Amino acid sequence: MRKHIVLTCLLGSLLVLGGCASKLTGDTYSxxxxxxxxxxxxxxxxxxxxxxxxGTKTIIGPAAGAAVGGIAGSSVGGGRGSMIAGVIGAVVGGMAGAATEEGVTRxxxxxxxxxxxxxxxxxxxxxxxxxxxxxxxxxxxxxxxxxxxxxxx
Incomplete structure (x- = not known):
């Protein structure tokens, strides 16, 4: 169940990132x-x-990645190990989220x-x-x- 929630959050984040991308074509006007x-x-x-x-480099990608990574990491182990895994998951998730945002909007x-x-x-x-x-x-x-x-x- 928890994996399902994490996957849903990650996919939702990617959709939000795609919607934030602005067009830079010659026929698109603000x-x-x-x-x-x-x-x-x-x-x-x-x-x-x-x-x-x-691609864009906003706070959205790293924040979404950190949230998903922190949730996924905190589900590993228990007690203090769970907290450490949550922090590591948040850091890795933030880096992955930033890279995903830049790649999706490139x-x-x-x-x-x-x-x-x-x-x-x-x-x-x-x-x-x-x-x-x-x-x-x-x-x-x-x-x-x-x-x-x-x-x-």
């Missing part, structure tokens, strides 16, 4: 950006390369180097989207709103 004016610059793609965008990205019409060359990183591809020579728009830029066709 609520704050939706009605804000954007600066639009035109340019030409010079190069494109795949990159890895690291995403595949693309670095797009653009020479803008004013002669400036800049690189932009955003999440890769299956239906949107960029290639050298493509004409693109660079949209900037609230200090964040994205590349779009």
């Amino acid at each position: 609520r704050e950006d939706a009605r804000a004016p954007q600066t639009v610059r035109m340019g030409t793609v010079e190069s494109v390369r795949p990159v890895q965008i690291e 995403s595949q990205g693309v670095e797009i180097t653009v020479t803008e019409d004013d002669g400036q060359t800049r690189a932009f990183v955003q999440e890769a989207v299956d239906n949107v591809t960029f290639a050298p020579g493509d004409r693109v728009r660079v949209l900037t709103v609230n200090g964040e830029s994205r590349v779009s066709k």
